[in-house]
Amino acid sequence: MSDQVNWHAEAIAVLAGELDYRALVYAIARRDPRTLVETFRGVCWADQVERQLRAGISKIEAIKLARSLAGLSLKDAKDGVEALMTRLGIQS
Numbered sequence: 400m401s402d403q404v405n406w407h408a409e410a411i412a413v414l415a416g417e418l419d420y421r422a423l424v425y426a427i428a429r430r431d432p433r434t435l436v437e438t439f440r441g442v443c444w445a446d447q448v449e450r451q452l453r454a455g456i457s458k459i460e461a462i463k464l465a466r467s468l469a470g471l472s473l474k475d476a477k478d479g480v481e482a483l484m485t486r487l488g489i490q491s
Contacts, residue, residue, distance in 0.1 A: 411479045416486060444468035449483055458484065458491050 409426075413419075448465050456464070458480060465476040484491055 408475075408478075411475070411482050444471075445479070445483060448480060449487065452480075452484060452487060452489055 444465050447468060448461050451464060452461050461480045461483075462473070462476045465471055465480055466473065469476070471479065481491065
């Protein structure tokens with residue numbers, strides 16, 4: 400479980416533009432290829448959440464959507480949505 404949390408944190412760093420996604424893919428693939436699919440399930444929610452944020456949904460609704468799409472913890476979903484909002488220039 401702790402490895403999964405670390406991968407989610409790195410996925411959030413990718414969303415925030417702080418980490419190159421290729422470095423994340425390479426690190427995951429070298430360590431445990433089976434987690435690659437699970438990790439990117441956690442990253443793929445971003446496109447759907449971004450579309451909804453641009454359409455005007457609230458931060459709380461975006462967090463709920465991220466949790467339902469990716470199975471994230473409340474903290475990981477909140478961190479991810481906040482990173483997206485910052486990148487998009489949307490005020491919380």
